[in-house]
Each structure stands twice: as C-alpha cells, then as structure tokens.
Amino acid sequence: MKPDIKICGLKTPEAVDRAVARGASHIGFIFFAKSPRNVEPDLAGDLADRARGRVKIVAVTVNADDEELDDIVSMVRPDILQLHGNESPERVLQVKALFGLPVMKVFSVKEAGDLDRIDPYIGIADRFLFDAKAPAGSELPGGNGISFDWSLMASLDEGVDYMLSGGLNKDNAVIALKSTRASGIDLSSGVESAPGIKDLGMIDAFFDAVAEAGRKGA
Numbered sequence: 001m002k003p004d005i006k007i008c009g010l011k012t013p014e015a016v017d018r019a020v021a022r023g024a025s026h027i028g029f030i031f032f033a034k035s036p037r038n039v040e041p042d043l044a045g046d047l048a049d050r051a052r053g054r055v056k057i058v059a060v061t062v063n064a065d066d067e068e069l070d071d072i073v074s075m076v077r078p079d080i081l082q083l084h085g086n087e088s089p090e091r092v093l094q095v096k097a098l099f100g101l102p103v104m105k106v107f108s109v110k111e112a113g114d115l116d117r118i119d120p121y122i123g124i125a126d127r128f129l130f131d132a133k134a135p136a137g138s139e140l141p142g143g144n145g146i147s148f149d150w151s152l153m154a155s156l157d158e159g160v161d162y163m164l165s166g167g168l169n170k171d172n173a174v175i176a177l178k179s180t181r182a183s184g185i186d187l188s189s190g191v192e193s194a195p196g197i198k199d200l201g202m203i204d205a206f207f208d209a210v211a212e213a214g215r216k217g218a
C-alpha cells in the first residue's frame with residue numbers, strides 16, 4: 001500500500017501548495033514557540049484552508065493546555081492532533097474527548113526499551129509516531145534532523161500502526177520505509193535549506209526520489 005507522507009513545519013502558501021501538489025498525504029503545522037517552524041493559529045488556519053479536504057491537516061503541539069488547544073482547533077480545524085510532548089494516556093483520552101479528533105502520539109526512540117513506553121497508550125492513541133530523541137542541549141522535542149536506529153522497530157508488535165520520523169530526507173526515506181513496517185513517514189528539516197525555511201526544490205527532489213523508487217519497485 002502507498003505510504004503516507006507528512007511534510008511538517010510548513011509556514012508559507014508556496015510550501016503548502018508544493019507539498020500538496022507533489023503528493024503529500026498529510027501536512028503539519030507546528031505550535032511550539034521555541035521552534036523556528038512555529039506558526040500562529042490564525043496563519044496556520046489560512047494555510048490549512050488552501051489544502052483542506054485534499055490532505056490531512058495535522059496540528060503539532062507539545063504539552064499544550066486546553067486553552068491553547070482550543071485556539072488551535074477552532075482556528076486551524078485540523079484533522080489530527082499530534083501530541084509531541086510528555087502527554088500521559090489520561091491526557092490523550094481527555095484531549096480526544098474534548099476535541100473529538102484523532103490523536104497521533106509521539107515517542108522518541110534511542111534504544112529498544114523506549115518502544116515499551118507505548119504500551120499504556122495502545123487502544124487510546126489512534127496512531128503512533130516514532131522520532132529520534134532530541135540531542136542534548138536542543139530545545140526542540142522534534143525537528144532536529146536526526147535519525148534513530150530503525151532496526152529497533154523490528155521488535156514492535158505487528159499490530160501497531162505507526163509513522164516514522166527523524167532526519168528523513170530524499171536519500172534515506174525509501175530505505176526507512178523498506179526496512180520497517182511504517183505505514184508512513186514524516187519529515188521537516190530534510191526539505192529545508194535552513195531551520196524553518198522550506199526549500200521548494202528539496203520538496204521536489206524528495207518526492208522525485210520516492211516516485212523513482214516506486215517506479216523501480218525498490
């Protein structure tokens with residue numbers, strides 16, 4: 001089956017249009033003040049409107065409170081909430097009940113034991129996303145452009161549906177997909193010329209590489 005492709009951290013109409021035109025299944029907006037990809041909910045709402053109905057709109061938040069989530073949900077009208085912080089299973093349930101949206105819960109991975117942390121979320125989170133652990137000193141829980149050892153994913157229960165992220169780009173995304181059971185990939189800095197600056201040529205090169213691999217049946 002065709003994998004989902006989420007292009008995250010979009011801030012401009014041009015980048016949204018290019019990601020959608022090239023075949024993204026999901027686009028993501030970051031609501032985290034310390035991120036170079038942070039967008040205000042009203043701008044994200046306008047950007048989301050350009051793509052609404054053609055791709056899934058994902059709002060990425062980090063330990064957001066109800067008030068912040070309420071602003072985001074009302075202005076952006078996302079299809080999915082990506083919870084990229086330390087949200088507990090109880091908090092995930094609460095968010096789902098409050099906003100009536102599916103939740104993709106993120107876990108950072110460095111060693112096999114990190115995958116066990118999803119256990120209390122099974123049957124609660126709608127989908128999982130596995131990202132690399134942030135390097136020491138980084139203020140960002142994601143968007144650091146670094147990968148983890150994908151071979152660790154082999155130990156995950158076969159029934160768990162997940163996307164993969166962390167340092168994916170045109171050179172390694174197909175390898176990541178082929179070497180894991182991920183049903184989708186998620187990338188941000190791999191299509192940027194500088195932190196927070198999406199490069200339309202890099203978006204093209206990424207989708208060209210995925211299409212080329214598909215043609216070769218790689």
Ligand SMILES: O=C(O)c1ccccc1N[C@@H]1O[C@H](COP(=O)(O)O)[C@@H](O)[C@H]1O
Nearest residue numbers: 008035142143145165166167187188189
């Ligand atoms: O991208 C950010 O700045 C960010 C900030 C806070 C939470 C999540 C963030 N990004 C997520 O990180 C991965 C992609 O990272 P990469 O740059 O491709 O390594 C993706 O899940 C984004 O949603």
